[in-house]
Amino acid sequence: MNLNKLELINFRNYDKQIINFSTNINLFYGGNSSGKTNIIEAIYYISTVKSFRCSEDIFLLKNDCDFFQISADITYENNINKKYCIEYNKINNKKNLKIDEKKIYRFNELIGKIPLVLFSPEHILLIKNEPQLRRKYIDNILINTDIEYYNLYNKFIKIVYQRNSILKLIKENKLNKKNIEVLNIQLKDLSIKIIEHRKKIIDNLNKIINLKLVEDDRKIELKYCIKKFDKINNDNLEIYFQDFFEKYIENEIVRCATLIGPHRDDIEIYLNDKLLKYYGSEGQQRLSCIILKLAEGLYIKEKLNVYPIVLLDDFTSELDETNKIFISKIFGNFKQIIITTTSKENIKNIRVDKCFFVENGRINDNEQDK
Amino acid sequence: MNLNKLELINFRNYDKQIINFSTNINLFYGGNSSGKTNIIEAIYYISTVKSFRCSEDIFLLKNDCDFFQISADITYENNINKKYCIEYNKINNKKNLKIDEKKIYRFNELIGKIPLVLFSPEHILLIKNEPQLRRKYIDNILINTDIEYYNLYNKFIKIVYQRNSILKLIKENKLNKKNIEVLNIQLKDLSIKIIEHRKKIIDNLNKIINLKLVEDDRKIELKYCIKKFDKINNDNLEIYFQDFFEKYIENEIVRCATLIGPHRDDIEIYLNDKLLKYYGSEGQQRLSCIILKLAEGLYIKEKLNVYPIVLLDDFTSELDETNKIFISKIFGNFKQIIITTTSKENIKNIRVDKCFFVENGRINDNEQDK
Known part of the structure; x- marks a missing residue:
């Protein structure tokens, strides 16, 4: 184009x-x-x-x-x-x-x-700031390249909103805990699907970055982090979500907020196996951020042709x-x-x-x- | 030094x-x-x-x-x-x-x-971001140069904390609205004093910036903005606070939060009478931010000698x-x-x-x- x-x-x-x-x-x-x-x-x-x-x-x-x-x-x-x-x-x-x-x-x-893909100086916050911007980075790529994810994501946002309203009504004694069970199942199913999509694109981006973009000894790696509330050593998300709802429902009612799900997760960014946010220099953070943006570009190219x-x-x-x-060499891909x-x-x-x-x-x- | x-x-x-x-x-x-x-x-x-x-x-x-x-x-x-x-x-x-x-x-x-004064690339958020960082910029200078403000500010934070707890107890019907009246008066008095201190240092910074640092046709100006909740056209803060407590107490109880006071105010930054946050270019924002930091330095020099x-x-x-x-010429002041x-x-x-x-x-x- x-x-x-x-x-x-x-x-x-x-x-x-x-x-x-x-x-x-x-x-x-x-x-x-x-x-x-x-x-x-x-x-x-x-x-x-x-x-x-x-x-x-x-x-x-x-x-x-x-x-x-x-x-x-x-x-x-x-x-x-x-x-x-x-x-x-x-x-x-x-x-x-x-x-x-x-x-x-x-x-x-x-x-x-x-x-298009855009890098502007304030995108460095993608590395420095709290999880929100990193989730947005991943979600935006998915939303723009995958209509299934777009629908899934909108549905998920709606369920969280509904669930929070129900939590509020339970808090005010206008509903009882039974009323949230259907939403729990929907939330769990949608969450797991969204997490799967996100993990898949992160795998793809890692491959694009380390096989196509970065050819020297640097290794930049994204890792998906599910926000877990306790040390239940269980990678089975089905069971984890179920346990969570049982254990934390009172907490959720007090706060009228859904405390688990992909809207709370993070994507950690590592440079040579060290967390870039804490260990990276200003220059390393900036360089990595540009590389993430260029990887987004290559992903769009692969998906949309x-x-x-x-x-x-x-x-x-x-x-x-x-x-x-180093960056200008990557330009050859575009x-x-x-x-x-x-x-x-x-x-x-x-x-x-x-x-x-x-x-x-x-x-x-x-x-x-x- | x-x-x-x-x-x-x-x-x-x-x-x-x-x-x-x-x-x-x-x-x-x-x-x-x-x-x-x-x-x-x-x-x-x-x-x-x-x-x-x-x-x-x-x-x-x-x-x-x-x-x-x-x-x-x-x-x-x-x-x-x-x-x-x-x-x-x-x-x-x-x-x-x-x-x-x-x-x-x-x-x-x-x-x-x-x-010391520090400018690092992420300080640009002082211009771009929400009010919190701008309040912190002003408060930090005051806290480090004025022991009276330091005490005032700590007292204020404590009162807000206490008041929020009382609001929560009123919400839970454990106390009634009478119990908040003493705190309202304290909050009002402390708020007005803090606002006066902040306005005074802002005047000082404006003078330092436009008389000592910026000698060309640029004009950088800080303006203190009290967060107002309605269009009561009343610059008398004593009366404004009193009216506010009467009108918004229910709202404050629902949210268990003190909605008025210097912890909610903003400091707007203008370049040539235009709001820098929205109208300034990246370069203008960065330059202005460095100038604010250097003005902080000159203020410290004046205050602490x-x-x-x-x-x-x-x-x-x-x-x-x-x-x-332009910036390097300002170095002569230090x-x-x-x-x-x-x-x-x-x-x-x-x-x-x-x-x-x-x-x-x-x-x-x-x-x-x-």
Whole structure:
């Protein structure tokens, strides 16, 4: 898949901007606040109908403008062209989506049409932070590549929600413990299926990382951790869940919360058999995080048979030359890549196919200049 | 204040290392995972008796070692020398502290003895994240420079805790609403005092930032935001608190939580009158965050009449040349500064007094080599 052209109107610090991309490695360079990340954000927005930097569309508007528009020309592997366009209007706080000039009323028709992987500096929290972001990393890949998981996951979320409401009613003496038994069975069955899916993709990602991406003596490994409440030495999840419900139901009633299930699990990340979160240096954490993101890209490629666009916002920061080159070698696994950096010097040892100089919301396409 | 010498034994990736610092700008440079941040961490540890990267001391041990030791030689403004030494032992999971070879049994005797300010890459969350970190930024400066605030704050935390317990007992019908009235008055009085202290230091920081640190057309401004629950247009906090308790007591009882007070407030950060969190670029957020940290340093200097050590871990990442030079000009306000970076090229336009090349847990003092 290839993003040929991106057009922005009133988006962030851009008035009106047309960008023609190379099918390979594109570099956007320029000073702080020139507008580099805004390009990445616009591509992410047209793929997912949201920003990764803020939750409200109004912040994406250029000063005092009433609307913004993002359009993208895409060519797929089978040579079919598609034109996507999203417009946001401040006055009615609404978005309009068009595919090939035709108005589309359901946004989820766009989801999955422009697959991409994004690394932005704050993704380092994937390593540093609490389990939530790591679960999201795994779930997002699964949701975008496996419709069965998508349905399973939505069902699971609904059951947890229902179960918590029942726990609350039991606490208030409006229901008795018998009423939760059916939900317990559903929760257990769905949990086990979700855990199986997650373990399978983790196996896949481990293989992609250590057989395809990392060829030196580094070993990066993801491990699925089921949150266990006691030392019952039992790997049979069926029995573990059953025991859990019996033992902890009072605790769950007091807290009106479902304390067991994949919404509480973690994915631990190891570098050379040491927990990266505690033992890794800033550079190791950053490098590993970029590798996880690139592994996500290769997984999408294998599953959907489409090369996702790779967006790397300021990936060179905090990396030394050896590691920059290490990452750039992995680029060979992909087609279209879009990177940003403050200065061309930061990527002097990395091959780039097209350079764009960004200054104050204006983009100068170096290739055309020459 | 000046850190003359730091000695490490079995700390992170260091076996045994002695570092003699310059009284001005010290640079540690070297590849990823060479051990640069470990030096910053060791200095932070001897000042605060904890790490800023992990919560458990055991992670700070070099592979399979049973103990680590950090020693620091400090000279104060009045030419008095002090030697501090902390040893952690894995076997009994205990720390020993010595000042001038004399064993000290209360760790808080060390607090404030080695004032410092630290910027590390994850401090960017101060700008990006929820209010908690911004409150902590302000409270930490106050706690370390104002004993009155320290006492006030501890008292406040205790009252909130007590009040939440009483709310719980009211919910369980073990007490009635009358029982909370005394605590309401205490909470109100303490809250107002804390808010006044915070507003005053925010005024001070704004002056330091915009009169002393930022001399160009940028304007960085902190604003204190009291979390209000309705649009009662009343700036009289006495009355606002009273109205709140009357109106929201049922809500507080249901949630067993004190919903008003400085533990819920925020400090908004503006760049040129726009909210930095939503409108700022990555570079602007990072730059502003470093400036906030340096303002903290100048405030400490004004209050305690001691130059704090300035620790900047990888501050050049994501900054363009103009902004790097901008920050380095601010360095003139301080004495001892310790910075790290992956390559000397990143700071080619910044004056450095002593360079240390770091490789695999070994430090090569360039000045001695020449």
